[in-house]
Amino acid sequence: MADMTGKDTILSVEHLSMIFGGLIAVNDLSFQAHRGEITALIGPNGAGKTTVFNCITGFYKPTQGMMKLTRKTGEEFLLERLPDFKVNREAKVARTFQNLRLFSGLTLLENLLVAQHNALNKASYYTIGGLFGLSHYKTHAAEAKDKARFWLDRIGLLARADDPAGDLPYGAQRRLEIARAMCTGPELLCLDEPAAGLNPRESDELNKLLLAIRDDHNMAILLIEHDMSVVMGISDHVVVLDYGKKISDGTPNHVKNDPAVIRAYLGVEDVEEELNALAAEPAAKAAAAAAPALKSELPKLATEFKRERVNIPPPPVLTLPDEVPAVAAKTKAVAEPARVAATVAAKKAVARPVKTPAKKTTKTAAKKTAKKKGGRA
Numbered sequence: 001m002a003d004m005t006g007k008d009t010i011l012s013v014e015h016l017s018m019i020f021g022g023l024i025a026v027n028d029l030s031f032q033a034h035r036g037e038i039t040a041l042i043g044p045n046g047a048g049k050t051t052v053f054n055c056i057t058g059f060y061k062p063t064q065g066m067m068k069l070t071r072k073t074g075e076e077f078l079l080e081r082l083p084d085f086k087v088n089r090e091a092k093v094a095r096t097f098q099n100l101r102l103f104s105g106l107t108l109l110e111n112l113l114v115a116q117h118n119a120l121n122k123a124s125y126y127t128i129g130g131l132f133g134l135s136h137y138k139t140h141a142a143e144a145k146d147k148a149r150f151w152l153d154r155i156g157l158l159a160r161a162d163d164p165a166g167d168l169p170y171g172a173q174r175r176l177e178i179a180r181a182m183c184t185g186p187e188l189l190c191l192d193e194p195a196a197g198l199n200p201r202e203s204d205e206l207n208k209l210l211l212a213i214r215d216d217h218n219m220a221i222l223l224i225e226h227d228m229s230v231v232m233g234i235s236d237h238v239v240v241l242d243y244g245k246k247i248s249d250g251t252p253n254h255v256k257n258d259p260a261v262i263r264a265y266l267g268v269e270d271v272e273e274e275l276n277a278l279a280a281e282p283a284a285k286a287a288a289a290a291a292p293a294l295k296s297e298l299p300k301l302a303t304e305f306k307r308e309r310v311n312i313p314p315p316p317v318l319t320l321p322d323e324v325p326a327v328a329a330k331t332k333a334v335a336e337p338a339r340v341a342a343t344v345a346a347k348k349a350v351a352r353p354v355k356t357p358a359k360k361t362t363k364t365a366a367k368k369t370a371k372k373k374g375g376r377a
């Protein structure tokens with residue numbers, strides 16, 4: 001049902017928390033997803049995105065919170081109270097996984113038929129019940145086949161219907177997984193990093209498919225992604241998670257410019273300050289000014305460097321046997337000026353005034369390391 005803002009809310013997540021031992025994977029998360037919209041749930045690795053999906057789809061029982069799903073009929077479901085098969089069958093939520101979970105030995109068609117086994121099972125149960133049972137089963141089987149054919153065509157794989165799913169290129173397997181989810185007749189489609197591992201062309205095909213599913217079926221799509229740039233172009237609504245907490249929520253444009261989001265993705269206290277400080281560095285300025293000239297010089301310098309390195313004699317060995325003082329003195333006399341020259345050159349190189357933003361960079365790096373240590377995958 002459309003609310004005051006004209007949005008038709010299908011999923012309302014309220015104060016969702018999931019705690020594993022001492023780790024708060026999802027921390028008091030609230031957001032809504034709307035029918036006919038692509039909602040992206042984004043955040044760095046380990047932010048808690050998959051955990052949110054596992055709660056929504058009934059795979060985990062959340063520690064706290066409520067997830068209300070409203071079907072087109074107006075029927076409401078509290079997902080946290082449903083076992084996972086009912087989340088799919090009754091609340092009409094379908095999902096794909098971060099790692100592909102197709103039956104690679106079954107054909108494409110079989111994969112899509114197996115996905116509809118609920119409908120088929122129900123129909124075959126009716127066959128025991130009555131006279132019209134058989135025709136009922138036949139109708140359902142025919143419907144299942146039609147649906148499979150429709151989605152195979154939709155993902156551009158109808159010609160490969162009888163090939164094993166495992167033979168498909170990776171991008172096509174991803175699309176097949178989405179088709180399989182769609183065959184269960186969902187009202188909310190949840191996709192966990194569907195663009196992961198796709199090349200730019202496949203990623204583009206995927207985006208077109210998702211937009212078409214949204215528009216032609218008025219579908220609500222909830223899309224997980226860790227790389228912001230992948231979803232910005234196709235999302236209507238973006239929710240950003242960091243360390244299990246929601247840090248931003250709004251249109252792609254709003255989220256993209258939200259300092260909290262930039263901080264989470266770059267791991268710095270104040271990006272603008274950092275960038276200004278860097279730009280003000282004399283060394284950075286000098287390097288930036290010298291860069292164009294240096295660019296044309298670089299190949300020449302590199303060649304020269306290589307040639308010189310081949311001709312450079314090995315450094316003199318200064319530890320000499322004491323019992324041959326004469327030889328030692330003579331060698332030392334030759335070696336010493338070379339060593340002194342080398343030391344002077346080395347000192348000059350070190351003393352060159354290349355100033356790095358030492359303090360801040362170290363702080364940032366330390367924080368990044370700390371983040372990594374904080375168990376991010």
Ligand SMILES: Nc1ncnc2c1ncn2[C@@H]1O[C@H](COP(=O)(O)OP(=O)(O)O)[C@@H](O)[C@H]1O
Pocket residue numbers: 020023025043044045046047048049050051052375376377
């Ligand atoms: N079943 C689990 N048991 C313990 N810790 C988990 C479990 N699932 C996820 N986590 C932890 O919860 C945090 C969020 O993980 P996850 O939801 O997979 O993040 P994302 O999908 O955003 O990368 C991580 O620190 C992860 O290690």
Ligand SMILES: [Mg+2]
Pocket residue numbers: 049050051098
């Ligand atoms: Mg994940």
